[in-house]
Amino acid sequence: MGFRLNVTGGAQQVALREKSIKNVVFGSESSPDSNARATDFGVSMKVWGKMLYQLGGEGSDDTLELSKWSLVPSERADCYRNVTVEVVSAGQVVRKYEVPNAFVMEYSEEVDDETGVGTFYMHIKQKKDENDKVKIEGGYAGE
Numbered sequence: 001m002g003f004r005l006n007v008t009g010g011a012q013q014v015a016l017r018e019k020s021i022k023n024v025v026f027g028s029e030s031s032p033d034s035n036a037r038a039t040d041f042g043v044s045m046k047v048w049g050k051m052l053y054q055l056g057g058e059g060s061d062d063t064l065e066l067s068k069w070s071l072v073p074s075e076r077a078d079c080y081r082n083v084t085v086e087v088v089s090a091g092q093v094v095r096k097y098e099v100p101n102a103f104v105m106e107y108s109e110e111v112d113d114e115t116g117v118g119t120f121y122m123h124i125k126q127k128k129d130e131n132d133k134v135k136i137e138g139g140y141a142g143e
Helices: 062-070 128-133
Strands: 002-008 014-016 021-030 041-051 081-089 092-111 118-126 135-138
Touching (some): 002 021, 014 062, 021 081, 041 081, 041 092, 062 118, 092 128, 118 128
Antiparallel strands (some): 021 041, 041 118, 081 092
């Protein structure tokens, strides 16, 4: 099983493939003090992955673009971007999450100087007044 992550809507598109993404958690959170389905709920996605550096000018480093996105201030419209995550099993997409007005809540990178391996963590949320635009698809027929 693997994951594909695509981010569009900013200055630079991001496309991370199965080799990069280690773990994805999708969540829908209601207020913890609610006794019924609240109208005030949030949609979020957490992504953990490996930083695969591009050496010698061979293409772009998409994790660099993720870190730049995390620094875009809220005053700029491109702080909101379209994020799509596909869950791939045996070469087939089995689930697809589309978060069309996502912003970065938290982003971090960790690099180990002994192994030279870097990892990243990104926590995104959907703009609350646009929750109805989030899509979850699955159950695709085999081809």
